[in-house]
Amino acid sequence: MSTLVERLCPDGPPTPAERVPPLVADSGLAVGDERVVDVLASLSQTWLGARARADHPELAALGFFLRPAQLTAMRAELTGSGDGVRRPVGLVLHHPPSNVDAVLGYAWALSALCGNRNIVRVSGRAGALTARILDDIATAFATADPVLARTQLFVGHPHDDEVTDALARSCDLRVIWGGDQAITDLRRAALPAHARDLVFPNRHSLAVVNAAAYLDAPGWQRARLAAGLCDDVLPFDQAACSSPRALVLVGAQPTATAAWRDLRGRIRAEVDGRDLRLDPAMAVEKRVRGYGLAADGVAGTVEFDGEVMTYLGVPDPARLPRDWLGAGVLAIARVDECGDLAALLTDRHQTLGHFGFGREELRALCRSLGSRRLDRVVPIGTALTFDRHWDGHDLLHEFTRHTTISGWVTDAQ
Amino acid sequence: MRADRREEYSLTDQQRADRLLPVVRERVRDHRDRCAAYDRILTAIDTSGHPGTGLAALPWLPARMFKTHKLRSVAEHEVFRVATSSGTTGERSRVFLDQAAAAEQSRRVASAFRTVLGPARLPMMVVDTRPRLENGAMAARTASVVGLLPLGTDHTYLVDEDGRTDPRAVTEFLGRHPTGRFLLCGTTVMVWHHLYPLARDHGIDLTRAVLVHSGGWKRLHEGGVDDATFRSRLAEVSGLTEVFGYYGMVEQLGTIFLGDSRDDTYYCPDLAQVIIRDPRTWSEQPVGVPGVIEVISALPTSYPGNVVLTEDLGVVVGIDDGERPGRRFRVLGRLPRAEARGCGDAGGGPR
Known part of the structure; x- marks a missing residue:
């Protein structure tokens, strides 16, 4: 019997790995999507709140990072009028670290802001802070536009080659937060030809x-x-x-x-x-x-x-x-x-x-x-x-694809 | 009787402190002279880990140092035996013995157990498989049995390679030794999971047996079995009443903290002392207050293991108030291992 994937947020019945990617098949999000901005702004408010701050000071930093002014600025940059267009990369598979729980929040939020569909694998060794973050996200999703629950998924699964392979096969970008051994292990699961890895090795x-x-x-x-x-x-x-x-x-x-x-x-x-x-x-x-x-x-x-x-x-x-x-x-x-x-x-x-x-x-x-x-x-x-710049990568750039446009005629007024 | 209990376990707490202190101090000095790594440690550390006076003021080494470093106070060519144990994480402690140290530790084990077994070697049943070398090393569990083999004769192993027990081996053993006491030994877990069902299901008479056992209680406690249950159930099914636990570790090979005849408390041999430390202040805990177990022994001469901080939690429950003089202590369990949750675990670990 194949290993089942636990659906942590939005919650759902344990699901065979190959049926997980279709759960986030809705490609209705745009870069800087208002519906995502709304959810992130409400989460920011939650995490800046006194109760969250008292339990987990790291949450306040995450909440501050996602403050409305910052979201607006990043959104403006993503949707701005350069010589081209930024668009979501597609399905992003995240393997956040179990030690620095808050990274899961940052990486997911930035990728969602970029309009991506996300599957975030939550480590079984993650601590209380991760549980808190997931709870808060679930609460926010409950009142958010349903598109969030159709594009964002936090899962848990034991280390299992079949599961890793099935998830890797369907993603456009895989994000692995070290260490070196985990990167080597996870890279054994092949990505589709067009997809790429963003890795954060031991530092x-x-x-x-x-x-x-x-x-x-x-x-x-x-x-x-x-x-x-x-x-x-x-x-x-x-x-x-x-x-x-x-x-x-x-x-x-x-x-x-x-x-x-x-x-x-x-x-x-x-x-x-x-x-x-x-x-x-x-x-x-x-x-x-x-x-x-x-x-x-x-x-x-x-x-x-x-x-x-x-x-x-x-x-x-x-x-x-x-x-x-x-x-x-x-x-x-x-x-x-x-x-x-x-x-x-x-x-x-x-x-x-x-x-x-x-x-x-x-x-x-x-x-x-x-x-x-x-x-x-x-x-x-x-x-x-x-x-947003981490380990020398600008995550807003990594989490989007850039279509260059040149040789245009002036738009009709 | 040539060896009686006064010989190995005779000193009161105060007598022990008075006699041990100069000896262990001398050992520490001696190891510093002969083990450069040990000397570097003692030169580098401040006294914050061992506040107090007398034995408590001696600097301890964490037991795990013997896993991460080769610490020996004899030249390489003088090493006669390397004793190893495997921890739960798979790393092994390595302790280096020269010929004299190896002989002395065997003598100490023998004289410690003679206080409960008597002077003669008894026919011996081992609740385990026949010791076997695997890749040149011995599994820790079997290694602990091997140290006891000199205590007995006609060594009979109750568990086969596939982990099955053989009631016939017991019947035959009892047939060969129809009268007199005999020795049973094994780890606590093996005794419970193999000997107990065997005795229960086959009505084996163990009234003439004396059991010595050691090892962790975690798995038994998880199954709701404590020392009292262990003793009463074994007695019910087999008549076994002479039961002694013992506590010891490869880092202080030969130092046997022998258990009480009725419960799960242990006593220090005359050449050793136990100190319970508060892991925050490192000062010595008073009687009744749990902390980390530090063991002090005069025995190690070929490696700097005289003062060792274990990764066990324990409590001194009484002083000079038990079957034997000195401190009476209980082991409460393992200190959980602190994990390096570095930026290194993205994919890892089962949920």
Whole structure:
């Protein structure tokens, strides 16, 4: 018997995989479709609401991203009068990550705004936030134009080649949010000749602070930086690809030491003010990883600052660990100047959070990277802020097809 | 009787603390001298994980370090035996023993169990399959049985390769040993799923048996079977009343935390101590308050496993108030493993 696909939203009976794509066969949506804009605007309102915000702060960010002004601007861009026309790509199959639940919301919303039919595969390991997002979408669909329920579908299914194949066969665009293994596995299911993949492989990120600029900054600015670092580090168990795992201080040794001493104290104050709890398994995990790096000679010091934060002093910046080290762990290293950062950046670095550097310094750093990937250079505190540009892709462009038009005669009035 | 219970389990909590502290401190120093990776760890860490005084102030290693790293305090050519265990995730802990350490750990296992088995080796039935090497390694479950084999004679295995039990093997065994005590051993789960139905369905008389068993209770608890049920049902169907659990781990090979004769609490041997830590503050929990189990043993000399933080949750239920002196503790279950839910799971995992 073939594996059945669970229909999570809109809900329906378990369905054989080959009968899932026809459920979203209605091709009645246009790019920037008003009916989609209405639903997204109402979801935005829900997610910006006090209750949602209290349960899941990540939802507020999603709600803010989908605020009416932003929707209007994106809609205008999609439907604008360039030298051509943007249209939906067709059926988009999404494999969002199970760790950063909110990505499911962003990716689906942008693709729906582009007028696509969407099938979103919800991971069985997804957490409470995903369940909340699906609930809210189901509620919104209930009062929305029925075209939504005929074009958008969230499904669950066990890992099963038959199901993966059946869904892949019918899509025009497949979106896979890493990691590398998942991408490799899912790519075994062939797409139709015309279809393509948009993949987000394993990435990692780091934060850099200009030590001298930090010491020159007024107290309020230092405190804001500490809060920003916490915003970047603490959500999603620090496991998002844009979560910084290392903090590199740039400057001479005494300056860097003084800056770090001050910043560390401010992070502690910030964390203490947030009243966070670390679950016991995570506390042990952090010890295993930190002790392991000490055993390997990578970390010269392993310091636990309160219950939440752990700092690994890495004397040789070239050996900065890149793997996930648990929630609330920063590897701390120092380099002399901004240009030295280039040597630390690998092809897998995605986001560089920065403080205290000039525009030209950052541009020169990026230029010196050659073809190595680094997609985002953002102020510390905004590493996790989702943008329609992600991993170097403009999602509004990826989620639409562009028909070029040239050689026209003037339209009749 | 050459070995009685005073020999392995004789010290009060205070006596134990006094005797162990200098020995384990010396071991820690010694391992630092001879195991560079261990020394690097102790140099790097602060004291936040082991606040307290005396034994509690000794720095522990998470048990999983023995899965991720090769930690040994003897030269490679001195390694006589590598003991491994597989965790639930499939990674194996590796513990390196030189000849002296291997001999000492066997002696300790023997003398620990002699306190309940008596000095003579007893005829022995194993509630498992005959140990077999698979790709050069032994399954963890069988490995735990192998350590007990020297305790017995006429080793008889009750489970065949296909997982079936053979009532004839038991009848024949009992025929060969018509009088006197005999030893039964196996994991708790195997005893419940194989020995119990066998005894029940075939009316096997186990009144002369002494059972030693160990291993997780999770599957049994899920089926509504706790220690009291385990004991009473086995007694009902077979007359088996001498039942001892034990707790131990490959990371402290040879250190046997032996169970109470009536319930599921354990006692520390004289060369070991147990500390329950609050996983948030890491300070020692008072009696009755659960936390993460840390085990301290003087035994490891060839690898730095004297002070180990397990991934088990437990609670000290009493001190110097049981069948044996010292701390009496209960194991409450496994600490769930923290998952690296990295941007790496899009397609993964069954629902």
